[in-house]
Amino acid sequence: MAKRNKQAEFVKWFGPLLDALRDLGYSGKPREVSDKIAKELKLDDDFLDQTLKSGTNKFHNQVAWARQYMTWEGLLDSSVRGTWKLTEKGKNTHLTYNEAHQLFLKWVEINQIARKNKTEKEVIIEQEETDPDTVKINAENNLLSVLQSLSPSGFERVCKELLREHGFENVEVTGKSHDGGIDGYGILEINPFVSFKVLFQCKRYQGSVSRSQVGDFRNAMIGRAEKGIIITTGTFTNSAENEASRDGAPKIELVDGKKLVQMFEKVQLGVKPKTVYEVDLQYFTKFKD
Structure with missing residues (x-):
């Protein structure tokens, strides 16, 4: 065997x-x-x-x-x-x-x-x-496992595709080390008159992103972009969430594993919808006699 x-x-x-x-x-x-x-x-x-x-x-x-x-x-x-x-x-x-x-x-x-x-x-x-x-490979239970199995650069590249599918333009992965944790950037157009440069960081985690990591990312993005996003296959600690929305500081958008799965499903990127049929037992009872 x-x-x-x-x-x-x-x-x-x-x-x-x-x-x-x-x-x-x-x-x-x-x-x-x-x-x-x-x-x-x-x-x-x-x-x-x-x-x-x-x-x-x-x-x-x-x-x-x-x-x-x-x-x-x-x-x-x-x-x-x-x-x-x-x-x-x-x-x-x-x-x-x-x-x-x-x-x-x-x-x-x-x-x-x-x-x-x-x-x-x-x-x-x-x-x-x-x-x-x-x-069946169910996205709800297993997409995160697949994402966590990717190489660090592979996860960055798939996040790049995900952001593109969600309306970001000119998305690029920088691939630079010692860049304050910034993995890439893109442009999000709100309307023909307003657009933002957005920096993003990709964390292929099973655990939680900490407050200090959110703070370090914000410090790296200040003066370089109007918005920042941290994408993780894991979760964020309560203090990390508080830090991301702290008054007087640029807001950081947080995408945890659960939200990440929803984003893949919404644009059907890497996942395919399936129609599942269930037998209606009540319908067949009238044919038993």
Whole structure:
């Protein structure tokens, strides 16, 4: 079982999936793509007829998982339901098995972090035994874990995109050290006559931002911008909140982890809405007799 912990059978379909979609004119229906792979690789009927415990066809389920990984990697477009379509990046990507395996390990780690109650081994086994659509990564519980798993510079860059989506213009990450904790800046236009330069600081925390950290950021921004924002995946202490709104000092806007998730959800950045159906048991009671 140790070997299974580091690989999954569906990894071998990553490259063939891209090849099949190229042959089909860059898009195709799920079953059409699976059949194309089976035909090109001359897979035998005994293999193609295998099923999972749930009764789902094993091969088609594996190809569906390959498609899910390609979507996470940005090689397939997930916006069109019922059709698998290559992105521009996907059209020009050819994967060897070793390259596919490295891509697989990267996304297994991200899934493991996003689903804190699952080990890497459990994530892989779950993916081998279930349909991709049944495995949910809920933003409310897990987006912060994903954000906390990013590199410091990666978190700064995703905050840059988030600010852009919320109306900021000319947003830049400075990437400078010893700059008083200022990670970037942007322009927020209130109306055609009024706009502000805003400095921001990104703190990829699990704990709380302190009063002194808010004060240090304010001192660094005075004379350089009209507004400041501190964005964190963690929380702010009460004294930090009081310091941010202290009378007589430039106000600092605070974005904690809960508010950060709401901001991602509002513009659907890095998260996708899902429609969940619940069985109406009352409706079916009249058919029991």
